[in-house]
Amino acid sequence: MTRVLLPTHLRSYTAGAAQIDAEGRTLGEVLADVEARHPGLRVRIIDEQDRIRPHVKCFVAGEQAKELSVPVTGEVQIIAALSGG
Amino acid sequence: MLGVGVGFVLGVVLGVGVGFVLGVVLGVVVGVGVGVGFVHGVGVASKTRLRFRTRPLFVRRGARYKGTQRRGSMGTTLLAVATRKGLWLYRSTDRKSWGVDGPHHFGSIVHHAVLDPRDRTTFLAAARTGHLGPVVMRSRDEGKTWTQVGTPAFPKGEPRARAVDHVFWLTPGHADQPSSWYAGTSPQGLFRSEDAGESWAPVSGFNDHPDQAQWVHGDQDQTPDGGKTHSVLVDPRDPAHLYLGLSGGGFFESPDAGASWRPLNSGVAMDFAPPPPDGGEYPFGHDPHCVQLHPRRPDRLWRQDHCGMYRLDRDRGDRWERVGRAMPAEIGDIGFPIALHPRDPDAAWVFPMDGGTVWPRTSPGGKPAVYATRDAGASWQRLDRGLPAEQAWWTVKRQCLATDAGDPVGLYFGTTSGELWASADEGAHFASIAAHLPHVYSVTVGTPA
Numbered sequence: 001m002t003r004v005l006l007p008t009h010l011r012s013y014t015a016g017a018a019q020i021d022a023e024g025r026t027l028g029e030v031l032a033d034v035e036a037r038h039p040g041l042r043v044r045i046i047d048e049q050d051r052i053r054p055h056v057k058c059f060v061a062g063e064q065a066k067e068l069s070v071p072v073t074g075e076v077q078i079i080a081a082l083s084g085g
Numbered sequence: 086m087l088g089v090g091v092g093f094v095l096g097v098v099l100g101v102g103v104g105f106v107l108g109v110v111l112g113v114v115v116g117v118g119v120g121v122g123f124v125h126g127v128g129v130a131s132k133t134r135l136r137f138r139t140r141p142l143f144v145r146r147g148a149r150y151k152g153t154q155r156r157g158s159m160g161t162t163l164l165a166v167a168t169r170k171g172l173w174l175y176r177s178t179d180r181k182s183w184g185v186d187g188p189h190h191f192g193s194i195v196h197h198a199v200l201d202p203r204d205r206t207t208f209l210a211a212a213r214t215g216h217l218g219p220v221v222m223r224s225r226d227e228g229k230t231w232t233q234v235g236t237p238a239f240p241k242g243e244p245r246a247r248a249v250d251h252v253f254w255l256t257p258g259h260a261d262q263p264s265s266w267y268a269g270t271s272p273q274g275l276f277r278s279e280d281a282g283e284s285w286a287p288v289s290g291f292n293d294h295p296d297q298a299q300w301v302h303g304d305q306d307q308t309p310d311g312g313k314t315h316s317v318l319v320d321p322r323d324p325a326h327l328y329l330g331l332s333g334g335g336f337f338e339s340p341d342a343g344a345s346w347r348p349l350n351s352g353v354a355m356d357f358a359p360p361p362p363d364g365g366e367y368p369f370g371h372d373p374h375c376v377q378l379h380p381r382r383p384d385r386l387w388r389q390d391h392c393g394m395y396r397l398d399r400d401r402g403d404r405w406e407r408v409g410r411a412m413p414a415e416i417g418d419i420g421f422p423i424a425l426h427p428r429d430p431d432a433a434w435v436f437p438m439d440g441g442t443v444w445p446r447t448s449p450g451g452k453p454a455v456y457a458t459r460d461a462g463a464s465w466q467r468l469d470r471g472l473p474a475e476q477a478w479w480t481v482k483r484q485c486l487a488t489d490a491g492d493p494v495g496l497y498f499g500t501t502s503g504e505l506w507a508s509a510d511e512g513a514h515f516a517s518i519a520a521h522l523p524h525v526y527s528v529t530v531g532t533p534a
Contacts (some may be wrong), residue, residue, distance in 0.1 A: 009214065009216055009217055010217070040220070040233040043218050043219075043220065043236050043238075044217035044218045044220070045217065045218065046218075047218060047238075047248035047249075048238035048239055048240075048241055048248050048249070049239075049241060049242070049243075049246050049247075049248050050241065051248065053216075053217065053218050055215065055216040055217075056216060056217070080216035080217065081216060
């Protein structure tokens, strides 16, 4: 199990939980498991071409992951970037 | 009209009954002041309330249109006001006093929210936030509760690698196809749902048309927050006959449920491009801001374009006529929205904006006004009674001007400054029914079951 940390933007999908557990060997697999457990969340951060959306950042074990193929070696953190208005 | 409330009313009412009525009411309100008003209508005084059934000031005498009219007791009128920060719902049973319900989807950019006119219960709303991807929200109880349903998406791995940034437009499908909906997206794409938004399929005849990238000037050359697919129109006579507008790209027609498309822009100016080398016209590349089809006369289309106001009667040809030429020169015929009378195909309302110099996109001179035509665009009348007389630098976006089915027709608009204005008499008088909302992105009218 991998711990996944969520920004406030996504906690409506997890009944307010700031962190959840999910399984997977890659970031893509972890997010697929997140989607299975919390339907509707994945589309908010990953587009239909499997790209991480422009104002979202994903970190795996403290390193920014720019593709879903990145192996999961530790905690996954999803951050909504400082943008908007 | 002053003098509504407790007090005694001295009224002189002429011509009670059907027809054009001129009433003169002198009202004196104890403890409040003195009100003198001239109204068209029938005044009905009670101890606590003075009510008027008004007739619009600019309607031709004798002009009557049969059909779905609401006189006397009305059902509920619902306004869905989608904003940059959420959705608010306003309900009224008399179009005078309004109750507010919201925000829904607080903090989300809501581009469009539409109550299905077929079941009058299902609501779809297109939302996203500044950070997160797009969603479609659905309510099955007239907007009381919402759940996330399917999001339109381009096929994974498609050659142009497009991804839906946001759903900009929602159109309920044909009356004979009760769960069908269309979604217009940014970047420009068209999607169809057969299950009231639960799932969406790309309309590949449009999205993958070999000329589509040309139509939309390429995916990089678009309006500031992305190209828009809008004005998705379904011919009430034929569910397979579709129209859509592209900002930018032009206006297009499909005769076969979206399998094939052709541009429909003849006669429309394209001032932002050099004249074609052959001296002719560009077939596409235009920027229609809003196009409406008249429900009683589906061959009539009205178009508020980046380059003027137009009308097209398909039964007379395929060339748009620039009816905005009849607008006052100092106002011009640039704007975003256009709204139609539900019964009279010759009547339409627009909200002009300043399209000069650097395109400020505000009301011209800071003096907002709706303009109305009753003669198919041959003439336009300024309607600004109740609106700010000066120093009002807002405008009304393409989805933000709407009419109801009442008689007289109710006219509603939301502004870029977060105000919601209403007229219960076809624009003869306006009153603000909400202020201090976020930037308004759409105003739609529904009649809940």
